[in-house]
Every structure is written in C-alpha cells, then in structure tokens.
Amino acid sequence: MLDHAALAWLLPKTGRHHHKQGRTNAPVFGIETDMAGGGSFDTFPKLLLRNAAQFSTRPAFRLKELGIWQSWTWAQVAEIVRAYAAGLHRLGLQPGDTIAVVGSNRPKLYWTMMAAQTLRAIPVPVYSDAVADELAFVLAHAEAKLVAAQDQEQVDKVLSVSDRLPQLDKIVYDETRGLDSYDHCRSIAIGKVIEDGRAALAGDAALSERIDEFVRAGNGSDIAVILYTSGTTGASKGVMLSTRGCIDAATDTTRFDGLTYDDVVLAYLPLAWVGDHYLNYVQGIIAGFCTACPESSDTIEQDRHEIGPTFYFAPPRGFEAMLTRLMIRMEDAAPIKRRTFKYFLEVARRYGEQVSSGKSVPLSGRLLYALGRFLVYEPLKNVLGLSRVRVAYTAGEAIGPDLFAFYRSIGLNLKQLYGQTEAFLYVTCQPDSQIYSDTVGPAAPNVDIRITESSEVQFHSPGMFIGYFKDQAKTAEVMTPDGYVKTGDAGFLDEKTGHLKIIDRAKDVGKLADGTMFAPKYLENKLKFFPNIREAVTFGDSKEFVCAMLNIDPIAVANWAERNNVAYGSYQELAGHPLVYEMVAKDVAAVNRSLAQEKMLAGAQIRRFVILHKELDADDGELTRTQKVRRRFIAERYAPLLTALYDGSYEADISTEVTFEDGRKGTIAARVKIRDMQVTNGAKPRGKAA
Amino acid sequence: MRAPDTNEILLHVEGVALAFGGVRALRDVSFNVRKGEIRAIIGPNGAGKTSMLNVVNGFYHPDSGTITFKGRTRTRMQPFEAARGGIARTFQNVALFKGMSALDNIMAGRTLKVRRGLLWQMLRYGPALAEELEHRRRVEEIIDFLEIEAIRKVPVGRLPYGLQKRVELGRALAMEPDLLLLDEPMAGMNLEEKEDMSRFIVDVNNHYGTTIALIEHDMAVVMDLSDRVAVLDHGVKIADGTPDEVKKSQAVIDAYLGVSH
Numbered sequence: 038m039l040d041h042a043a044l045a046w047l048l049p050k051t052g053r054h055h056h057k058q059g060r061t062n063a064p065v066f067g068i069e070t071d072m073a074g075g076g077s078f079d080t081f082p083k084l085l086l087r088n089a090a091q092f093s094t095r096p097a098f099r100l101k102e103l104g105i106w107q108s109w110t111w112a113q114v115a116e117i118v119r120a121y122a123a124g125l126h127r128l129g130l131q132p133g134d135t136i137a138v139v140g141s142n143r144p145k146l147y148w149t150m151m152a153a154q155t156l157r158a159i160p161v162p163v164y165s166d167a168v169a170d171e172l173a174f175v176l177a178h179a180e181a182k183l184v185a186a187q188d189q190e191q192v193d194k195v196l197s198v199s200d201r202l203p204q205l206d207k208i209v210y211d212e213t214r215g216l217d218s219y220d221h222c223r224s225i226a227i228g229k230v231i232e233d234g235r236a237a238l239a240g241d242a243a244l245s246e247r248i249d250e251f252v253r254a255g256n257g258s259d260i261a262v263i264l265y266t267s268g269t270t271g272a273s274k275g276v277m278l279s280t281r282g283c284i285d286a287a288t289d290t291t292r293f294d295g296l297t298y299d300d301v302v303l304a305y306l307p308l309a310w311v312g313d314h315y316l317n318y319v320q321g322i323i324a325g326f327c328t329a330c331p332e333s334s335d336t337i338e339q340d341r342h343e344i345g346p347t348f349y350f351a352p353p354r355g356f357e358a359m360l361t362r363l364m365i366r367m368e369d370a371a372p373i374k375r376r377t378f379k380y381f382l383e384v385a386r387r388y389g390e391q392v393s394s395g396k397s398v399p400l401s402g403r404l405l406y407a408l409g410r411f412l413v414y415e416p417l418k419n420v421l422g423l424s425r426v427r428v429a430y431t432a433g434e435a436i437g438p439d440l441f442a443f444y445r446s447i448g449l450n451l452k453q454l455y456g457q458t459e460a461f462l463y464v465t466c467q468p469d470s471q472i473y474s475d476t477v478g479p480a481a482p483n484v485d486i487r488i489t490e491s492s493e494v495q496f497h498s499p500g501m502f503i504g505y506f507k508d509q510a511k512t513a514e515v516m517t518p519d520g521y522v523k524t525g526d527a528g529f530l531d532e533k534t535g536h537l538k539i540i541d542r543a544k545d546v547g548k549l550a551d552g553t554m555f556a557p558k559y560l561e562n563k564l565k566f567f568p569n570i571r572e573a574v575t576f577g578d579s580k581e582f583v584c585a586m587l588n589i590d591p592i593a594v595a596n597w598a599e600r601n602n603v604a605y606g607s608y609q610e611l612a613g614h615p616l617v618y619e620m621v622a623k624d625v626a627a628v629n630r631s632l633a634q635e636k637m638l639a640g641a642q643i644r645r646f647v648i649l650h651k652e653l654d655a656d657d658g659e660l661t662r663t664q665k666v667r668r669r670f671i672a673e674r675y676a677p678l679l680t681a682l683y684d685g686s687y688e689a690d691i692s693t694e695v696t697f698e699d700g701r702k703g704t705i706a707a708r709v710k711i712r713d714m715q716v717t718n719g720a721k722p723r724g725k726a727a
Numbered sequence: 728m729r730a731p732d733t734n735e736i737l738l739h740v741e742g743v744a745l746a747f748g749g750v751r752a753l754r755d756v757s758f759n760v761r762k763g764e765i766r767a768i769i770g771p772n773g774a775g776k777t778s779m780l781n782v783v784n785g786f787y788h789p790d791s792g793t794i795t796f797k798g799r800t801r802t803r804m805q806p807f808e809a810a811r812g813g814i815a816r817t818f819q820n821v822a823l824f825k826g827m828s829a830l831d832n833i834m835a836g837r838t839l840k841v842r843r844g845l846l847w848q849m850l851r852y853g854p855a856l857a858e859e860l861e862h863r864r865r866v867e868e869i870i871d872f873l874e875i876e877a878i879r880k881v882p883v884g885r886l887p888y889g890l891q892k893r894v895e896l897g898r899a900l901a902m903e904p905d906l907l908l909l910d911e912p913m914a915g916m917n918l919e920e921k922e923d924m925s926r927f928i929v930d931v932n933n934h935y936g937t938t939i940a941l942i943e944h945d946m947a948v949v950m951d952l953s954d955r956v957a958v959l960d961h962g963v964k965i966a967d968g969t970p971d972e973v974k975k976s977q978a979v980i981d982a983y984l985g986v987s988h
Contacts, residue, residue, distance in 0.1 A: 102871075103864065103867035103868060103870075103871055104863075104867045104870070104876075104879065105867075214872075214934075215930065215933075215934075332876045333874070333876050333877065335876065335877030336876050336877045339877070339880075
C-alpha cells in the first residue's frame with residue numbers, strides 16, 4: 038500500500054539537491070517526485086499507518102515520567118491509537134462529532150487527536166490555562182460531545198461548567214491522580230478506554246473491520262481540526278481546517294526546511310495554538326519525526342537540554358527570557374569567565390552572521406570565531422539546549438534586532454515566519470540564505486500574497502481555512518470574493534529584499550490629532566526591546582500626543598534592584614520606585630530618539646508614561662492567551678490613568694479587580710506616578726504645559 | 728483510597744508530663760490518634776505543642792506517663808527507634824541537608840529501608856544497584872506526587888522556604904511511615920503556599936492512607952483539614968473533639984483571644 042516514489046523526499050538527503058524556481062523565487066530543496074500534498078496519503082490515519090510501516094521502530098513520542106524518558110515507536114503509537122479509536126467508538130464518538138482536548142503537551146492528548154481523526158471525528162484543542170468561562174464558551178460553541186482532559190484540574194474545570202454543556206457526554210482523562218473517587222459513569226481514564234478498545238478489537242472482528250472502514254472512508258475534504266483563535270479581537274472563533282489543506286501546507290514546509298524522521302522537537306507550546314498543532318503534530322506525522330513532551334511546564338529548560346531538539350520554535354519573548362536568564366547568570370560568573378564571554382560575544386557580533394552565511398571574512402576573524410565557538414558559543418548553546426537545532430523559528434511578534442542578531446551570531450539558524458491560524462500557519466518564511474531581523478520573509482512555498490491599497494496583507498495558501506465554525510458572517514468578512522484571506526495586518530513589501538514587513542494590525546494604525554501616523558504596536562515593540570520593560574501599551578489615536586503604560590520586567594528589574602541595594606516588598610512597590618522610574622525614563626528617551634530619525638513617526642514620540650502597579654495578565658483579560666495586549670480593554674480598565682495621562686496630573690489613583698488562578702477575585706489599589714518626557718528634535722513641542 | 732475509618736487506635740498518649748527545670752511544658756496530657764485520620768494539636772505560642780511532638784517521637788523523654796504506639800507501650804524511646812517503628816516527622820524550622828539536592832534529601836529518607844550493607848552500596852553493583860533503582864523509583868513517585876520535578880537537582884539551600892517545606896514532607900514520606908508528624912507545616916508561608924501545602928496533606932492522607940498528626944498555630948487552616956483537634960494551653964489539654972466542637976469551646980476561645988481579668 039505504500040507509495041515509495043512519493044516517499045522519496047522523506048528519506049535522507051541523497052545529494053541530488055537542486056534549486057527549483059518556485060512561485061516565490063525561493064530556492065526549494067527537494068526531489069523531483071511531487072507529493073502534491075501527500076500523494077495517496079490524504080488523511081492523518083493513513084499517514085499514521087504509513088509511519089507505522091515505514092518508521093516502525095523509530096521513536097514517535099517521548100515523555101519524561103518519574104524522571105525517565107519513556108518512548109513510543111510509530112508502530113506502538115499506531116496500535117495504541119487504533120485501540121483508543123475503538124474505545125472512543127464504543128463510547129459513542131461518531132464521524133463529524135467534536136471532541137475537545139484540554140491540557141498540556143502529553144502523548145495521550147496527541148493520540149486523542151489521532152484517534153478522533155481515525156473515526157473521522159473532529160478534535161478541538163482548547164487552551165489549558167483558559168478559565169472556566171472561556172472553556173465553557175469553546176466547549177459549548179464547538180458542541181463537544183467528549184472532552185479529553187489532562188488531569189484533575191482540567192476535569193474539575195469541565196465539571197464546574199457542565200450544566201452549560203448539554204451536548205457533553207463523557208470526560209476522558211490522562212492522569213488519574215485524585216480522580217479515583219469521581220463518578221466513573223461520567224469520567225473515564227484514557228488508559229481504560231484504550232484497554233477497553235484493545236480488548237474489544239481482539240474479540241470482535243466486526244469492530245476491527247468498522248475501524249478499518251473509517252480509515253478507508255476518510256478523505257482530504259474531511260475537517261481535520263477546529264482551532265479556536267486566541268481572541269485578540271473579541272470572542273474566539275473556531276477555524277475549520279481541511280485534512281487536505283493541513284497535509285499540503287505541512288508537506289511544503291517540511292520540505293522547505295528539510296525535516297526528516299531524524300528530527301526531534303520538544304512540544305511545549307499550547308496544544309490549542311496553531312503553532313503547536315502545525316509544527317509538532319502535523320509536521321511530526323508527515324515527516325515522521327519524534328515529538329518529546331516535557332515532564333511539566335516548570336522543567337522545560339532541563340528537558341530541552343536533555344532532548345536536544347533539532348527543530349525549535351519560540352515566540353520572541355521566549356528567546357528574550359532565555360537571554361535575560363543567561364545574562365543574569367553570567368553576572369554571577371567569575372570575572373575571567375565574564376571577560377571571555379564579553380570578548381567573544383563581540384567577536385560573534387562582528388563576524389558571526391557572515392561566517393554562518395558563508396560570506397568572506399578575514400582569516401583573523403575566522404580564527405577568532407572558531408576559538409569563540411569552542412570556548413563560548415557551543416557551551417552556551419549546550420546550556421540552552423540548542424546545540425542540535427538545525428532550524429529555529431520565531432514569530433507572533435516583532436523580534437528585537439539585537440536579540441535576533443545575538444542568536445544568529447552564536448550560530449543558531451534562527452529565522453522568522455509570519456502566519457496565522459486561518460492560513461494554517463505559514464504565510465511567509467525566511468529561506469536559509471535570506472535572513473533579516475526586520476522582515477518576515479517572502480511568501481512561503483505555494484502561497485500567494487498581495488498588499489491592498491490600504492496596505493492590508495492578503496494571502497491565498499494551500500492550508501487556508503474552510504471557514505469559521507458556525508459563523509458564515511465572520512467567514513464572509515475575512516474571505517475576499519476571489520478566494521484570498523484578509524489578515525487584518527498592515528504591511529508592505531520591502532523594496533530591497535522583496536520580503537514582507539509587518540507594521541501593525543491594520544485597524545490599530547491610527548492618527549494623532551495633527552494627522553501624524555500612530556502605529557501603537559510599532560512603538561510598543563520598540564519599548565519592549567529594552568530588557569527592563571516587559572509590556573507596553575501606547576495610546577494616541579485622535580489625541581494630541583502619545584502616552585504609554587508600561588510593565589517592568591520583574592526578573593530583570595528585581596536583579597537590578599538587588600545589585601543596587603534597592604529595597605522593596607512587592608511588585609507594586611518595585612514598579613513605583615523613583616529609581617526604577619528614572620531607569621525606565623532613559624529607555625523611553627532612547628525610543629524617542631530613534632523615532633526622531635523616522636520621517637513618518639517623528640511626531641509620535643512618547644510624551645508621558647506611567648508604570649503600572651500590576652502585571653498585565655491574561656486571567657484578567659488584559660492579554661490574550663497568546664500574550665498580546667488588548668489595548669481597548671486596557672484603556673477602559675485603566676480609564677482613570679488614561680485620563681490623568683492626558684489632563685496633566687502627576688499622580689492618579691487606580692483600583693483594579695484581579696482574578697487569581699483558582700478563579701477567585703480580589704482588588705489591588707494603588708496611587709501611581711506619571712512621568713513627563715522630553716521629545717527630541719523634529720517633533721513640535723507639546724501644546725499645553727502640564 | 729482513604730484508610731477505612733476504623734476506630735483502631737494507632738497512638739495513645741496517657742498522662743504525659745514534662746518539665747524543663749521549673750517550667751512545666753506538659754501537664755498530664757492524654758490523647759489518641761486513630762488509624763487513617765488527620766489529627767491536629769493546636770494552641771497558642773508556648774502551649775507545649777512541639778514538646779508534645781518531641782515526646783511522641785522520642786526526642787524528649789516524659790517525666791511521667793506512657794506512650795502506646797501500634798500496641799506497644801513504653802515510657803522511653805530513642806528517635807531512631809521511633810523512626811524504625813514507622814514514625815516520620817518534619818520540623819518547624821526545616822531541617823534538611825542544605826547542600827544536597829532535593830532528590831538526595833528525599834533519598835535520605837529511604838535510609839532505613841536499605842537492606843544491603845555499606846560495602847554493597849559503595850560497590851553500587853548488581854543487587855545493590857537494583858535496590859537503589861527501586862528506592863529511586865519510589866522517590867520519583869514522591870517527587871511526582873509533590874510536583875517538585877523542576878527542583879529535583881537543585882541544592883535545597885537555594886530553594887524558597889515553601890519548597891523546602893515540601894521537600895521535607897517528601898523526605899518524611901519516603902520513609903513510608905505509619906504515622907506522620909508535621910510540626911507547623913504552614914508556618915511562615917504565604918496564602919498560596921498554605922493552600923498548596925493543605926492540599927498535599929489531604930492528598931497524602933487520601934492517597935497513601937497515612938495517619939497524620941500535625942501541630943499548627945493557625946487555627947483556620949487546621950479546622951478545614953483535620954478530623955479531630957486537640958487544644959493545648961500552657962501545657963494542659965483544654966479541649967478535644969471535632970473542629971466544630973472545638974470552635975465552640977469557651978476555654979479555646981479564651982485561650983486564643985484572652986480573657987479580661
């Protein structure tokens with residue numbers, strides 16, 4: 038049943054690389070045989086069977102349990118998934134039904150998706166940190182018949198809203214701890230479902246035949262998965278993706294980055310996020326690589342070090358946090374180590390990018406870089422668990438040029454991509470030889486992009502979604518009549534490189550009262566590139582000038598405070614400390630100076646800012662689950678501060694309700710200070726004195 | 728998996744008195760602990776709670792009175808005998824090996840379970856290795872249970888206080904005790920840490936069926952956790968019963984809030 042010609046590209050490189058002129062002029066490494074979207078493998082269950090035959094003894098999943106990495110081969114996974122599917126079938130899961138998956142990255146939860154797809158049912162992963170209300174919304178909207186939950190915490194959450202979920206029939210769960218005494222008519226351990234399915238298959242040939250029939254009947258037009266968007270703009274929407282689209286898109290990108298069964302990923306991104314579903318789940322099945330699941334969310338660094346992933350994705354803030362921690366540790370190192378580190382980072386900054394992209398470098402530079410690699414870069418990457426990474430991506434937000442250059446310079450092949458759930462991730466991505474910190478690359482293979490007159494980016498891609506689940510109106514809003522999808526992002530194609538540059542959400546780009554362009558995200562990103570600033574929210578649309586609300590980075594600032602004998606008792610006290618204000622004001626001044634250089638934005642310098650007394654938090658609705666700021670909501674919530682920023686006062690009282698992790702609510706009250714900023718030449722002075 | 732609520736008495740303390748010079752820390756205190764329950768001993772500062780615990784596990788020898796544990800009555804017992812007999816404890820001011828990792832600290836709790844001699848252990852080969860692996864597996868289960876995977880290899884001296892308390896609980900659990908004595912498990916913790924610790928105490932009781940006797944200063948915490956509560960004040964037991972009964976007792980209210988003289 039295996040189409041070996043079609044599999045050729047999956048095998049290790051044969052040395053027959055050639056450049057193929059794609060639609061995007063991007064060099065595509067591959068072998069002539071065109072899989073055209075998986076050849077005869079148009080569904081995930083079929084690909085799983087292929088993997089079981091082709092990569093039977095290769096590891097498919099790993100999970101650290103009781104301190105030891107446990108592995109499952111593709112053959113084992115195929116057997117388990119089949120038994121699991123039989124078990125779910127016996128629980129009443131029918132083709133077209135939805136099954137929600139809520140929890141962190143666990144093999145059994147990935148297998149739930151595979152088992153559901155085997156039955157032609159539709160998995161709906163849900164953010165595991167969603168509070169009960171958000172969870173209830175998604176489960177109700179998706180009409181989930183079953184829920185696969187990771188542990189007691191998630192089961193409790195589902196049970197707490199079950200009266201709002203008439204369709205919900207049963208809950209299956211992975212970790213049994215604490216669940217022994219629950220009503221087992223309603224909730225069953227996944228292990229039991231698998232055992233039950235296995236026993237039933239063994240004793241019932243007709244059932245076995247029925248499962249085979251589901252797999253045979255499955256086809257590319259089946260809905261593979263419904264991914265709920267994180268809700269940057271209001272209630273989340275269920276993005277329906279077709280099996281054919283998923284497989285086509287991921288086939289292109291696994292080929293683009295040369296991913297094979299030899300690769301390993303560490304699955305630590307939220308299950309419900311398109312990034313995890315695409316990069317780990319779908320690419321994993323297509324390339325046959327191994328997905329390793331961390332022991333817990335606190336052990337990711339250690340697990341990354343032990344697993345040594347070869348393909349790695351992290352949002353910019355992930356790379357930033359890694360660097361911040363590293364720098365803090367370096368400050369505690371012995372002076373000689375510190376000096377060596379500083380010296381060779383400078384060497385890397387000068388020669389690193391050229392050496393890795395194969396450009397000409399003077400011999401002395403080459404030698405120094407080689408020495409640095411031995412003494413600093415490789416040990417450093419080893420500590421970070423990045424030694425074996427061949428391809429690393431970042432996306433989701435703009436990445437700071439210094440941060441990006443740092444990782445590139447120590448020899449990490451870090452690239453940028455731009456995408457969204459509706460595209461099933463990739464819209465653009467940077468080929469290995471064309472890397473810039475301020476672009477997101479040319480269109481991905483087989484993707485068409487165009488920029489409208491209002492500078493909105495639109496695309497047409499193999500993986501693009503079918504529509505929003507039960508929301509024809511919203512679907513019509515984002516699909517153009519000629520089959521393109523509106524991203525809602527403003528951007529332009531860079532003249533020099535032909536790459537796409539993203540400025541901001543199209544609807545967020547506004548104007549100051551005097552007509553100066555105001556791109557809040559652009560300003561916020563510039564602010565956030567400073568290590569002391571964790572989060573920034575800027576205001577200015579239709580106002581006279583620009584103001585900012587800032588969050589300090591607790592790790593970086595606490596470390597600074599310790600070194601400078603600044604005493605504080607709480608986050609709130611630290612955030613309001615005069616010396617902290619002093620330090621942050623310097624960063625804001627630097628942003629203003631850099632804005633003054635840009636013709637279009639010189640008038641949008643930050644005149645006043647305030648450091649918030651609490652961290653912006655997704656539980657309070659201030660950030661989305663993917664950690665993006667919800668500007669409008671924050672403006673309402675912190676209205677007294679916003680008023681004070683514009684009426685010239687230097688202090689304001691604010692009281693905010695906060696939600697704790699267990700769902701209880703409390704209130705934080707504070708008096709926060711407001712700071713005036715000088716603007717740099719080029720902008721006209723503020724009209725009214727404070 | 729909670730142990731059945733039998734009325735079987737695991738520990739019986741009868742008429743215990745203890746004095747340090749002129750200070751009479753305990754005066755004729757009697758109480759018992761039933762198998763499978765969570766038993767609390769509370770009282771204001773200086774009430775004699777820790778002294779009581781120290782008497783139970785053999786740190787102090789009472790001046791008079793008897794202690795019956797698992798049917799064996801004795802007046803004097805050494806701490807190691809108590810440990811061997813199945814009594815484990817944690818301390819008010821965390822007593823861990825600060826320079827050792829969390830894992831090694833918990834492994835230390837297995838010491839009494841090690842069957843092979845020192846020489847075998849040093850060889851770390853064959854049966855000794857197999858045994859060590861078995862101990863390690865038990866310890867890993869505890870680490871998983873207490874959700875401290877991330878700090879497995881961190882020297883405990885570098886851990887925040889709340890986590891040190893959890894490691895100490897882990898070490899006590901590693902002994903697979905019949906009776907677990909907790910000396911102010913919540914002392915010095917913030918609210919979140921207290922809630923975590925309360926959950927672990929209840930889980931230990933449910934999951935392992937371990938009988939727990941805990942001393943606590945903070946009354947609110949104890950009332951939610953315990954099956955029965957004994958109240959000490961100035962070395963005298965002033966109340967004993969279910970949390971509800973104790974809450975209503977006038978003597979307890981007076982001891983905690985003070986009485987106008």
